[in-house]
Every structure is written in structure tokens, then in C-alpha cells.
Amino acid sequence: MLDFTGDIEAILPEVVALRHDLHAHPELAYCEERTSGKVLEQLRSLAGLEIQDGLAGGTGIVATLNGDKPGPCVLLRADMDALPIEEDSALPYKSQHAGKMHACGHDGHTSMLIGAARVLTRCADRLPGKVKFCFQPAEEDGAGGERMVADGVLENPRVDAAFALHGWPDIPVGAIATRPGPMLAATAPFDITITARGGHAAYPHRTPDAIVAAAQFITNIQAIRARFVDPFDPVVISICMVEAGYTYNVLPQRCALKGTVRALRPEVHARARALVGEFLRATAASFEVEAELAYGTCYPALTNDAACAALVADVGRELLGAERVSMDYPPGLGGEDFAYFAERVPAAMFQLGLKRPSAADVAGLHNPRFDFNDAALPHGIGMLCGIAQRYLEHAGAVAPTR
Ligand SMILES: [Zn+2]
Ligand SMILES: [Zn+2]
Structure with a gap:
């Protein structure tokens, strides 16, 4: 040389x-x-x-x-x-x-x-x-x-x-x-918006709750890595931003999340991305809130x-x-x-x-x-x-x- x-x-x-x-x-x-x-x-x-x-x-x-x-x-x-x-x-x-x-x-x-x-x-x-x-x-x-x-x-x-x-x-x-x-890793940043009617904190049975739905969703998706992907296949799903609410006694109309799905193998990445959507739909349905998911630019x-x-x-x-x-x-x-x-x-x-x-x-x-x-x-x-x-x-x- x-x-x-x-x-x-x-x-x-x-x-x-x-x-x-x-x-x-x-x-x-x-x-x-x-x-x-x-x-x-x-x-x-x-x-x-x-x-x-x-x-x-x-x-x-x-x-x-x-x-x-x-x-x-x-x-x-x-x-x-x-x-x-x-x-x-x-x-x-x-x-x-x-x-x-x-x-x-x-x-x-x-x-x-x-x-x-x-x-x-x-x-x-x-x-x-x-x-x-x-x-x-x-x-x-x-x-x-x-x-x-x-x-x-x-x-x-x-x-x-x-x-x-x-x-x-x-x-x-x-x-x-x-x-x-x-x-x-292959990466996929995502934005989620959960919307509900909103209302008084003292009467939660009268309005769906965007924050509880978001909290449940965040907990539920931990199961994707734990129960849906081979433990020898690296994958990570991180929620890095949660934004909602105004004060002590108002159930807000909106909760926004930002996060990322990452995996080493393309097939695992595709599966994990799809599962995030399925978990969001299922959680939103059970809490009677609306939810939208949008993925940004995914790097291979x-x-x-x-x-x-x-x-x-x-x-x-x-x-x-x-x-x-x-x-x-x-x-x-x-x-x-x-x-x-x-x-x-x-x-x-x-x-x-x-x-x-x-x-x-x-x-x-x-x-x-x-x-x-x-x-x-x-x-x-x-x-x-x-x-x-x-x-x-x-x-x-x-x-x-x-
Ligand atoms: Zn760099
Ligand atoms: Zn960097």
C-alpha cells in the first residue's frame, strides 16, 4: 500500500x-x-x-x-x-x-x-x-x-x-x-393521532378517553417484540413523544405520539410495522376512539x-x-x-x-x-x-x- x-x-x-x-x-x-x-x-x-x-x-x-x-x-x-x-x-x-x-x-x-x-x-x-x-x-x-x-x-x-x-x-x-x-437497522418513524370527543374528568363514562387509549396502546405494543417476533431477530419499537391535554380536569380530544420501528431483517421490519397498525386499530376500537397512523421515510x-x-x-x-x-x-x-x-x-x-x-x-x-x-x-x-x-x-x- x-x-x-x-x-x-x-x-x-x-x-x-x-x-x-x-x-x-x-x-x-x-x-x-x-x-x-x-x-x-x-x-x-x-x-x-x-x-x-x-x-x-x-x-x-x-x-x-x-x-x-x-x-x-x-x-x-x-x-x-x-x-x-x-x-x-x-x-x-x-x-x-x-x-x-x-x-x-x-x-x-x-x-x-x-x-x-x-x-x-x-x-x-x-x-x-x-x-x-x-x-x-x-x-x-x-x-x-x-x-x-x-x-x-x-x-x-x-x-x-x-x-x-x-x-x-x-x-x-x-x-x-x-x-x-x-x-x-431498517427504520420507520411514525406519527399517531388518537382523537376522542373530550369532556369533564369527573364523568369519564360519557366520553372516550384518548390518553387511556394511548397508554394502553403503548403497553400493548411491547408484546410485539415479546410475543410476535423470534427472540433471535432484533426488533425495537420505541415511543419517543407523547403529547396531550391541558389541565387537571379536562379529558382532552387528542393525544399525539411519535415513535420508531426498527429491525435488522426486512421481513421482520415489515411484520412489526404492520403489527403496530393492527394493535392501534384494535386498541382504538376497544376504547371507542379514532386513531390514525402515518409512517415517514423508512431507511433500509x-x-x-x-x-x-x-x-x-x-x-x-x-x-x-x-x-x-x-x-x-x-x-x-x-x-x-x-x-x-x-x-x-x-x-x-x-x-x-x-x-x-x-x-x-x-x-x-x-x-x-x-x-x-x-x-x-x-x-x-x-x-x-x-x-x-x-x-x-x-x-x-x-x-x-x-
Ligand atoms: Zn451520523
Ligand atoms: Zn446521527
């Missing part, structure tokens, strides 16, 4: 500065105008890239590097969006946008992919094939990955394999983890191609050491719209360690105190460069396994 260490060290201060700048200016899904502008500015300063911007509703970008020798095409993907969370920190580069922050580390992902583009454009003469650097909007909400794919980022030239990483606070800096097969499950995951692990063992690579990290029920890429081409995602050696206070993803660990940036850039190079050189050996 090419030695990227010197090139990465040379650009690292600028990558860190970019990361801090993006952290200070977080933008939500499909509003990543400033972020996308920064990415474009950086990409345009590099020689040899064919850049397409304005994708996925406006902020998506893909830049293609044509290596000097013919060969396959590998795509590296980063996400750019932030979350609607008020940052709780004293960092000098704390979010300047009230109610928004990079609490999932996409500032780190974007900066590392810029770093990889800077390093790989310098060695295009030694790359047998093409590398696409893909910057997508709206990973957290709105399926930006799906729109990037719909806008053709996997075509012209056709992508043979795709790779992505996610910073992971549970894994030490300098380590990575991945796994072949199912890695992250992320399934890693076995050969692509093995390639990630090989590169990790070479760059980080065998003891710092886990190939059987447990799957989780988080969602990830890199799944839209992985549905269409052989792909693998890996977790990049962010845990500080001494940190007792590591804030998790989506926490108001989360901050991407800059010490992980060179490892992430090295992994992205190594994966791209290794894939292009060994593509013949990486036969798609599904």
Missing part, C-alpha cells in the same frame, strides 16, 4: 481547522448551503477532479478522480448534515447556530473525506481506476442518500463498490470495527458486503495493527442511509474509534456535549485512502458476494 502518512500529516492542521469551522456552522438536512460551499471550494482547489454539484435537492456533491491507469471505480461517502440540538459546551468552535449542532460527527466525516481527496489527488498517477468522493445531505432525516443515488452518483462512471465510515465514541481512537452482513437496513468488509479489515490491520481491528462488532438498531448505496453496489461501512484514552466523560452520539475527536481524523483519512487504493488494485479479487 502507498504510504500516505507524510501527506496526511502535512494537511492535518487544515483538516482540523475545517472540522472546527464546520462544527461552528452546523446546518440541518437539505440546508447544508454553507457546508456544501466549503466542500466545493476545497474540491475546486484540487487538480484533476471532475465535480458535479447541486445534487439531491441542491447541496449534494460528487467529485471524480480519474487515476492515470484504467481500472474500476470506488466511491467514498461522507454526510454533511447536523442535528436540531442545542449544543452544551465551552468549545472555542461551539455551534454559532442556536438549536443546531454537529452531534453525530458529520463535521468529522466531511473533513476526513476532504482530507482523503487532497491526499489521493496527489497520487493519481499511481491509481489504477477512479475514485468518487461523495458528499451527501440529509443523512439524519430525509434520506439524502436515496436522492444522491436517484441523481445518478452510482453511474457515469459506474461505481463498482462503495465505502463509508462513522465516528464511534465506544471504540478507542486508532481502532476500527466492522462486520460482514447486517450491521444497522444496512448490510455490508462480506468481501468489502474483509477489505476494510485488511486495510485496518495494515494501517492500525491487527489488535485494533474488530471484524465481529455487534450490529445495532441505529439507522444509516448509506444503506441506499449498499442496496445497489457491494459496500461496507465501518466504525472509526473516537474514545479518548482517559475519557470518563465521553458524550455519545446525539448528545448536546458530543464533539468529534480530532485525534481520530488522521486514522479516518488514512483508512479512506487505503481502502480506495486497495480496492482499485485488488478489485478483481473482491468479487461481489450478493
Whole structure:
């Protein structure tokens, strides 16, 4: 493998500065105008890239590097969006946008992919094939990955394999983890509205009660996981918002719920989604209330191609050491719209360690105190460069396994 260490060290201060700048200016899904502008500015300063911007509703970008020798095409993907969370920190580069922050580390992902583009454009003469650097909007909400794919980022030239990483606070800096097969969940956010006539709290027999119906429904659906799905098939149904009522003595006319259904296997996900509807209908009927259920955008499950995951692990063992690579990290029920890429081409995602050696206070993803660990940036850039190079050189050996 090419030695990227010197090139990465040379650009690292600028990558860190970019990361801090993006952290200070977080933008939500499909509003990543400033972020996308920064990415474009950086990409345009590099020689040899064919850049397409304005994708996925406006902020998506893909830049293609044509290596000097013919060969396959590998795509590296980063996400750019932030979350609607008020940052709780004293960092000098704390979010300047009230109610928004990079609490999932996409500032780190974007900066590392810029770093990889800077390093790989310098060695295009030694790359047998093409590398696409893909910057997508709206990973957290709105399926930006799906729109990037719909806008053709996997075509012209056709992508043979795709790779992505996610910073992971549970894994030490300098380590990575991945796994072949199912890695992250299919997700389905839902809104439920239960309506009743409403009335006096002292006369509950004269009006159906939306709150009691909602409470019963929330309790009843726990049985879906416990009694309708194989205990060895992961599934989770969480109600994350309950909103109803005005005061002490009024039975309200409405109770609203928000929640999510998640599972690793598509069949289990479909069954659990359908059961939520059936339980809602049955509970509403028994309490004589009306109920409506609407599902939002469902992300597919992320399934890693076995050969692509093995390639990630090989590169990790070479760059980080065998003891710092886990190939059987447990799957989780988080969602990830890199799944839209992985549905269409052989792909693998890996977790990049962010845990500080001494940190007792590591804030998790989506926490108001989360901050991407800059010490992980060179490892992430090295992994992205190594994966791209290794894939292009060994593509013949990486036969798609599904
Ligand atoms: Zn997230
Ligand atoms: Zn994320």
C-alpha cells in the first residue's frame, strides 16, 4: 500500500481547522448551503477532479478522480448534515447556530473525506481506476442518500463498490470495527393521532378517553417484540413523544405520539410495522376512539458486503495493527442511509474509534456535549485512502458476494 502518512500529516492542521469551522456552522438536512460551499471550494482547489454539484435537492456533491491507469471505480461517502440540538459546551468552535449542532460527527466525516481527496489527488498517477468522493445531505432525516443515488452518483462512471465510515465514541481512537452482513437497522418513524370527543374528568363514562387509549396502546405494543417476533431477530419499537391535554380536569380530544420501528431483517421490519397498525386499530376500537397512523421515510437496513468488509479489515490491520481491528462488532438498531448505496453496489461501512484514552466523560452520539475527536481524523483519512487504493488494485479479487 502507498504510504500516505507524510501527506496526511502535512494537511492535518487544515483538516482540523475545517472540522472546527464546520462544527461552528452546523446546518440541518437539505440546508447544508454553507457546508456544501466549503466542500466545493476545497474540491475546486484540487487538480484533476471532475465535480458535479447541486445534487439531491441542491447541496449534494460528487467529485471524480480519474487515476492515470484504467481500472474500476470506488466511491467514498461522507454526510454533511447536523442535528436540531442545542449544543452544551465551552468549545472555542461551539455551534454559532442556536438549536443546531454537529452531534453525530458529520463535521468529522466531511473533513476526513476532504482530507482523503487532497491526499489521493496527489497520487493519481499511481491509481489504477477512479475514485468518487461523495458528499451527501440529509443523512439524519430525509434520506439524502436515496436522492444522491436517484441523481445518478452510482453511474457515469459506474461505481463498482462503495465505502463509508462513522465516528464511534465506544471504540478507542486508532481502532476500527466492522462486520460482514447486517450491521444497522431498517427504520420507520411514525406519527399517531388518537382523537376522542373530550369532556369533564369527573364523568369519564360519557366520553372516550384518548390518553387511556394511548397508554394502553403503548403497553400493548411491547408484546410485539415479546410475543410476535423470534427472540433471535432484533426488533425495537420505541415511543419517543407523547403529547396531550391541558389541565387537571379536562379529558382532552387528542393525544399525539411519535415513535420508531426498527429491525435488522426486512421481513421482520415489515411484520412489526404492520403489527403496530393492527394493535392501534384494535386498541382504538376497544376504547371507542379514532386513531390514525402515518409512517415517514423508512431507511433500509444496512448490510455490508462480506468481501468489502474483509477489505476494510485488511486495510485496518495494515494501517492500525491487527489488535485494533474488530471484524465481529455487534450490529445495532441505529439507522444509516448509506444503506441506499449498499442496496445497489457491494459496500461496507465501518466504525472509526473516537474514545479518548482517559475519557470518563465521553458524550455519545446525539448528545448536546458530543464533539468529534480530532485525534481520530488522521486514522479516518488514512483508512479512506487505503481502502480506495486497495480496492482499485485488488478489485478483481473482491468479487461481489450478493
Ligand atoms: Zn446521527
Ligand atoms: Zn451520523
